[in-house]
Amino acid sequence: MRQNEHRVVIVGAGFGGLFAAKALGSAPASVTLINGTTYHLFEPLLYQVATGILSEGEVAPPIREVLRHRDLDVRLGWVTDVDVAGRTVLVRAPDGRERRVAYDSLIVAAGARNSYFGNERFAEHAPSLKDIDDALEVRSRIFHAFEMAELEEDPEARRRLLTFVIIGAGPTGVELAGQIAELAHRSLRGQYRHADLTETRVVLLDAADRVLPAFDRPLSVNARRRLTRMGVEVRLATRVVDVDAGGVELEGGERIEAHTKIWAAGVAATPLAARLADATGAATDRAGRIRVAPDLTIPGHPEIFVVGDMAALDLPGVAQVAMQGGRYAARAIAGRLTGRPVTTPFRYFDKGNMATIGRFSAVANVGKLHFSGLLGWMMWLGVHLFYLIGFKNKVTTLLHWVVSFLGRGRSERIATAQQIEARNALRHRDAA
Amino acid sequence: MRQNEHRVVIVGAGFGGLFAAKALGSAPASVTLINGTTYHLFEPLLYQVATGILSEGEVAPPIREVLRHRDLDVRLGWVTDVDVAGRTVLVRAPDGRERRVAYDSLIVAAGARNSYFGNERFAEHAPSLKDIDDALEVRSRIFHAFEMAELEEDPEARRRLLTFVIIGAGPTGVELAGQIAELAHRSLRGQYRHADLTETRVVLLDAADRVLPAFDRPLSVNARRRLTRMGVEVRLATRVVDVDAGGVELEGGERIEAHTKIWAAGVAATPLAARLADATGAATDRAGRIRVAPDLTIPGHPEIFVVGDMAALDLPGVAQVAMQGGRYAARAIAGRLTGRPVTTPFRYFDKGNMATIGRFSAVANVGKLHFSGLLGWMMWLGVHLFYLIGFKNKVTTLLHWVVSFLGRGRSERIATAQQIEARNALRHRDAA
Numbered sequence A, B: 001m002r003q004n005e006h007r008v009v010i011v012g013a014g015f016g017g018l019f020a021a022k023a024l025g026s027a028p029a030s031v032t033l034i035n036g037t038t039y040h041l042f043e044p045l046l047y048q049v050a051t052g053i054l055s056e057g058e059v060a061p062p063i064r065e066v067l068r069h070r071d072l073d074v075r076l077g078w079v080t081d082v083d084v085a086g087r088t089v090l091v092r093a094p095d096g097r098e099r100r101v102a103y104d105s106l107i108v109a110a111g112a113r114n115s116y117f118g119n120e121r122f123a124e125h126a127p128s129l130k131d132i133d134d135a136l137e138v139r140s141r142i143f144h145a146f147e148m149a150e151l152e153e154d155p156e157a158r159r160r161l162l163t164f165v166i167i168g169a170g171p172t173g174v175e176l177a178g179q180i181a182e183l184a185h186r187s188l189r190g191q192y193r194h195a196d197l198t199e200t201r202v203v204l205l206d207a208a209d210r211v212l213p214a215f216d217r218p219l220s221v222n223a224r225r226r227l228t229r230m231g232v233e234v235r236l237a238t239r240v241v242d243v244d245a246g247g248v249e250l251e252g253g254e255r256i257e258a259h260t261k262i263w264a265a266g267v268a269a270t271p272l273a274a275r276l277a278d279a280t281g282a283a284t285d286r287a288g289r290i291r292v293a294p295d296l297t298i299p300g301h302p303e304i305f306v307v308g309d310m311a312a313l314d315l316p317g318v319a320q321v322a323m324q325g326g327r328y329a330a331r332a333i334a335g336r337l338t339g340r341p342v343t344t345p346f347r348y349f350d351k352g353n354m355a356t357i358g359r360f361s362a363v364a365n366v367g368k369l370h371f372s373g374l375l376g377w378m379m380w381l382g383v384h385l386f387y388l389i390g391f392k393n394k395v396t397t398l399l400h401w402v403v404s405f406l407g408r409g410r411s412e413r414i415a416t417a418q419q420i421e422a423r424n425a426l427r428h429r430d431a432a
Helices: A015-023 A043-050 A131-149 A156-163 A172-186 A217-229 A271-280 A321-339 A373-387 A391-406 A417-432 B015-022 B042-048 B132-153 B153-163 B171-189 B219-230 B271-280 B319-337 B373-387 B389-406 B417-431
Strands: A006-011 A029-035 A071-075 A076-084 A089-091 A098-102 A105-108 A112-116 A163-167 A200-203 A230-237 A238-242 A247-250 A256-258 A260-263 A266-268 A301-306 A353-358 A362-366 A369-372 B007-012 B029-035 B073-076 B078-083 B089-090 B099-102 B103-108 B113-114 B163-167 B201-205 B232-235 B240-244 B247-250 B256-259 B260-263 B267-269 B301-305 B352-359 B361-366 B369-373
Touching: A006 A015, A006 A098, A006 A321, A006 B361, A015 A105, A015 A321, A015 B201, A029 A321, A043 A131, A043 A172, A071 B132, A076 A105, A105 A321, A131 A156, A131 A172, A131 A260, A131 A417, A131 B073, A131 B417, A156 A163, A156 A256, A163 A172, A163 A247, A163 A256, A163 B042, A172 A200, A172 A217, A172 A260, A172 B042, A217 A353, A217 A362, A217 A369, A256 A417, A266 A271, A266 B078, A271 A301, A301 A321, A321 B171, A353 A373, A362 A373, A362 B089, A369 A373, A391 B201, A391 B389, A417 B132, B007 B015, B007 B099, B007 B319, B015 B029, B015 B103, B015 B240, B015 B319, B029 B319, B078 B103, B103 B319, B132 B153, B132 B171, B132 B260, B132 B417, B153 B163, B153 B256, B163 B171, B171 B201, B171 B232, B171 B352, B201 B240, B219 B232, B219 B352, B219 B361, B219 B369, B267 B271, B271 B301, B301 B319, B352 B373, B352 B389, B361 B373, B373 B389
Parallel strands: A006 A029, A006 A105, A029 A071, A105 A301, A163 A200, A163 A260, A200 A230, B007 B029, B007 B103, B029 B073, B103 B301, B163 B201, B163 B260, B201 B232
Antiparallel strands: A076 A089, A089 A098, A112 A266, A238 A247, A247 A256, A353 A362, A362 A369, B078 B089, B089 B099, B113 B267, B240 B247, B247 B256, B352 B361, B361 B369
């Protein structure tokens, strides 16, 4: 670090933090990017890791590699607190040691985590899909369930093994349900002798009255029809009141026996949001996100920007919002340093919203325009290839897509022994 | 299964079992392949998973997918015992349930596992490299060590984090040492600000007096010189007497402080070999492998074949031996069933032996011919691409090689939170 240079600290290397770091490239500042993992996570494709299409490396490129041409400091650690008066953040390294890092400007982009709405005990039976560990765990559960169904002789137990319940019908839930249906009815077809994969049930549940509530209603209707056609049972206005090892219980008493349950039902801000709100006196919304000023700073703290899923902006929790927010915050800081302050508030430019249903099938909402089916899917393909970070990722990802969508292959189907043992230990604990 | 058909059970889906299953394709028999994991493991490339070049899916294709065009039964489970009189094997499923599977002919190809020569307590500090879990654990340790070195301010602790000790200088040890040296001095160069990667030490230890003892001596000398040039410290005739969290202790009292230790020093037969020897009265060698007749059957048990690393054949423990053995056993069984018995004993056709040192550098021993450097590496490339299972694997693997060898990228660098937490728990236990 050069002496006396303005110190910018960015918390989080998701879309918000990464785009802020890139946009700060040429600013006369010393930039430190702090993240709890060594990789940037391309979250919109996490469901493809969970369903065996992509490898974890393809959706999680190392931050150092993505930013290798930038002059900045990448530090591994979780930011657990902010000292607003002293202008430092407290960073906890993976080995438990804590260090303080000083800032002059701070961009907080620590994202969101999954919320079980107070039912945290659901988590061990119904993992969510927010990080690489989750995706590998879900992948292991899905593929292992088919394998165990092949061995199971009791018809009832086999049906339970072949039943997959996804709770939450936002993009992640819809994409997971579509992919599991494709696995059972297409990719894995003919690979089992004893289990009849046509018995597979994929149940997509949501308390809302439609799938993809962030999309225009006709697209929700379209997506639901497509899911149903693929063999997904879509059950709306349905609340889950309990999740256990053997299944889920619905409001009204109905029970669905299911070995594999996946939670895709909602997000909350990370604990850092509450710490930051405490420290700055900022207000938060119901999900714990911080209410920011129109320029994305915390009221009374022009040196602290909050971008992406941590900010309460009345915008969807999508990558574009975080990217644009990160870039805006970086430009605002660079502008102050170069004497050309940014005077316009942050304005989100909505490039549209899309979700895949299955191969060659997606819905996309661009302004007032609706696209679905193959056309929607081509748009999804183009956009995701465009935004995938790094040349190599694009090429191998494209190749894996060719294999999975044109062919039937799922190349990443590993369940590690560690994962299987951990689940066996859990089952034995429950049985005791 | 058709009634009264001859039942062939194959234990293990490594190179021996897989090639036996393929060669049995058209025989008038009902074939069951039993394996403890759902995937075939392309073991010679496991070191590339451990060093971030390939994804786990690329070296571990699902057995069902590899054999999808064959008419056979693939069952998940570990064979724990053989009832020779009753002609059944006992299979333990991942959920702990045990089932018996009957055979008329049995091909046992359960391979080998790593041996710590009675020092099993070394295992938690120095993982070996025999399966996917191992490779992911080693990968996590290697990349995490660089990351922790970047955070470490104490020079001594940083040197320990940047020291990698590999115990065992056979092909796996040599390949690992070469790849870690390339990581430090080439692939990761310039990606760290605080840690000086030129401080990295890669130490390759062996009790023997040369590297690659299965190769002709001039190639061992050549390989050693190439390793040294790449920055690997090769220490021969050196015995490790202790391994702990902070380093290794050598015979004579010298200690090497090293955060990352990897065990590549020797194999032993799996416990099934001892059970099978007990049940049949077969003799075993010092490594626990079964002494078979010239036709690979157990003396007195013409219905039981033992192939690959489980058989004591005075042949190297390489894929070719297992492949040819598996194919031979399959043909012998098919010959009996069709009235054209195979009368010649098993003869290994040695296609040669090769090991990579680094990019564009390998040694190969083909008959009396020696190849090294780029020429050796081209041969290695061709042979490994040829034997890689499945079209898609070949293409993505080739692409990853282009990226890693022509470029500098390592696309698979993930350490999961589960792995990091498990190691932290271990450290806290040791500190308590």
